[in-house]
Amino acid sequence: xxxxxxxxSIRAAAAQRxxxxxxxxxxxxxxxxxxxxxxxxxxxxxxxxxxxxxxxAPVLFVGHxxxxxxxxxxxxxxxxxxxxxxxxxxxxxxxxxxADLLREIxxxxxxxxxxxxxxxxxxxxxxxxEYHADAVVLFVDNRPVLGCIFEAQLQEDAGKxxxxxxxxxxxxxxxKCPFVLVVITxxxxxxxxxxxxxxLGPGQxxxxxxxxxxxxxxxxxxxxxxxxxxxxxxxxxxxxxGDTQTAVDIALAAASALDLVSEDQxxxxxxxxxxxxxxxxxxxxxxxxxxxxxxxSWQRGPFEKARAAEKAxxxxxxxxxxxxxxxDAQRQRIVDTTDLExxxxxxxRAATIxxxxxxxx
Numbered sequence: 038x039x040x041x042x043x044x045x046s047i048r049a050a051a052a053q054r055x056x057x058x059x060x061x062x063x064x065x066x067x068x069x070x071x072x073x074x075x076x077x078x079x080x081x082x083x084x085x086x087x088x089x090x091x092x093x094a095p096v097l098f099v100g101h102x103x104x105x106x107x108x109x110x111x112x113x114x115x116x117x118x119x120x121x122x123x124x125x126x127x128x129x130x131x132x133x134x135x136a137d138l139l140r141e142i143x144x145x146x147x148x149x150x151x152x153x154x155x156x157x158x159x160x161x162x163x164x165x166x167e168y169h170a171d172a173v174v175l176f177v178d179n180r181p182v183l184g185c186i187f188e189a190q191l192q193e194d195a196g197k198x199x200x201x202x203x204x205x206x207x208x209x210x211x212x213k214c215p216f217v218l219v220v221i222t223x224x225x226x227x228x229x230x231x232x233x234x235x236x237l238g239p240g241q242x243x244x245x246x247x248x249x250x251x252x253x254x255x256x257x258x259x260x261x262x263x264x265x266x267x268x269x270x271x272x273x274x275x276x277x278x279g280d281t282q283t284a285v286d287i288a289l290a291a292a293s294a295l296d297l298v299s300e301d302q303x304x305x306x307x308x309x310x311x312x313x314x315x316x317x318x319x320x321x322x323x324x325x326x327x328x329x330x331x332x333x334s335w336q337r338g339p340f341e342k343a344r345a346a347e348k349a350x351x352x353x354x355x356x357x358x359x360x361x362x363x364x365d366a367q368r369q370r371i372v373d374t375t376d377l378e379x380x381x382x383x384x385x386r387a388a389t390i391x392x393x394x395x396x397x398x
Contacts, residue, residue, distance in 0.1 A: 123274060123309040124189035124221050125171045127267045129155060130302050134267040135174040135185050138219065141268075142252050145217065148183055150176035156184070156212070170204050181214040188245075190222045193230045202235060202243045219246045223275045228252075250275040257286040259293045266294035270306050270313075277313035284318035285325065292331050341377065348380035355387040356396070367393050 128135055132153040139145040156173040172187040186204050190197065201218055209216040220231040228249025235243045253275040256262050262269035269291035277284045288310050295303045314322055322328050349372045356363050363371075374380055383396055390396055 120223065120274065120312065121189045121191055123305075123312070124223075124271070125187060126305060126309070127271055128172045128174060128187050130298075130305065131267055132174045134265075135187070135219075136176065137265060137268060138221075138248060139185065139217070142248055142254075143219070143246050145246070147176060148178070150178045150182055152177045170208075173208060175212060175214075181212045184208055184212050184214055184216040186216065186218040188218065188220050190220050190227055190231055191224065192227055197231075198235050201245055202237060205243070217246055219248060221248045221271075223250055223253075225250050255283065255287060257283070257290050259290050262290035263294040263297060266291065266298055266306065269294055270309055273310055274313045277310075277318065278315045281315065281318045281321060284314055285321045288314060288318065288322045289325065289327055292328060295331070342375065345375040345377055345380060346372075348377065348384060349374060352380060352383045352387055352396075355384065356393055359387070361390075361393050363393055367396075370397070 132155055135153060136147045136150075139147050153174055153176050156175045170186045171189050174185045174187070175181045176183045176185075186208055188197070188201065188204075201220075205216050205218045220228075222228050222231060228247050228251065231245060232247040232249075233244075235245075237243055253272055254268070255276055256269045256272040269287070273284070273287045273291050276287060291310055292307070295306055298306065310322075311319065352371050353363055353368055371383070374383075386396055
C-alpha cells in the first residue's frame with residue numbers, strides 16, 4: 038500500500054509551513070516596514086497548487102503574497118532550484134551543522150564556541166558590486182572566533198571563481214575573524230571543478246573547501262542518522278540517484294531521524310528526501326512498510342492535537358453555556374490538556390458539576 042506522497046503533495050505541505058520563514062527573510066519586504074505598510078493590505082488569490090483554499094488561507098499582505106509566489110515558484114520548479122535551496126536549508130535550519138561538516142567531512146579544526154548563528158549574507162561592504170553568499174555562519178565565543186561561508190553549486194560558473202575569494206576576504210574584514218568558504222555540491226564533476234586553486238595574481242593563490250559526493254558518507258545506519266539528521270539528509274541528496282536499494286536504505290535512515298526535529302523542519306526535510314530519490318527508489322521508499330509507519334505517526338500527531346483542541350473548546354463552551362464562570366487559569370488548564378481520555382471525562386462531568394473547580398477533582 039503506497040503512502041500517497043506525490044512530489045506535488047509534499048511540496049504543497051512544505052509550502053504551507055515554510056511560507057512563514059520565507060516571508061520573514063524575504064527581501065521583497067522591508068525589515069522595518071512590510072510592503073503592506075506602504076501599499077495597504079490586499080487579499081490575494083492563492084496559487085491552487087499550494088493546496089490553500091480561500092476559506093483557509095490567511096489574509097495576505099502584498100509582501101506576504103509576493104513571498105508566497107516566490108516560494109511556490111521554488112517548490113514547483115525543476116529539480117535544480119529545490120536542490121540548490123535544499124542544500125543551504127540544512128545550514129540555515131541548524132547553523133551548528135556547519136561545525137559537523139567542517140570537522141567530520143573537511144577535517145577542519147573548529148575552535149571552541151558557545152553559539153553558531155547565521156550572519157548577514159550580503160558581503161558588499163568594501164566593494165561597490167553586490168556579493169551575496171548563500172549562507173554565512175559565525176561561531177561565537179563572546180566574539181566571533183571563526184566564520185564559514187556556504188555556497189551551493191550545481192554546475193560550473195566561471196564568475197564564481199572571481200567572487201568566491203571576495204566573499205571570504207570581505208567577511209574576514211567585516212567580522213574580524215578567520216573565514217573559510219565551503220562549496221557544497223552533489224555532483225562529482227562540479228566538486229572537481231570547484232576544488233581547483235584560484236590564482237589571484239602573480240604568486241598569490243586561494244583555494245575553497247569543497248564538500249562533494251565523494252566526501253559525503255553513505256548513511257544507512259539509523260543510530261548514526263538520528264545523531265545527525267541534517268547529515269543523513271545531505272547523504273541522501275548526494276547519493277539518492279545512485280543504486281536503488283542503497284538510496285532507499287539512506288532514505289529510511291534519514292526519515293527515521295525526523296521525529297527529532299521540529300515540525301517545520303520535518304516537512305522541509307521530507308520534501309528534500311522525496312526530491313533526492315530517483316524514480317525507482319522513490320516508489321520503493323513510498324511502498325516500504327517502515328516509511329509508511331513513520332509517515333502515519335507524523336500525521337497522527339497533528340490530528341490528535343487538533344482533536345484535543347476541539348474537545349477542550351467543547352468543555353469550556355459547555356461550562357459557560359451552563360452559566361459557570363471559567364477563570365483565566367482554569368481556561369488555560371483546560372486548553373493546555375492534550376489527554377483525549379481526560380478531556381472526554383471533563384465533557385461528561387461538565388454536564389453535572391456545580392462549580393468549575395469540581396471539574397478537576
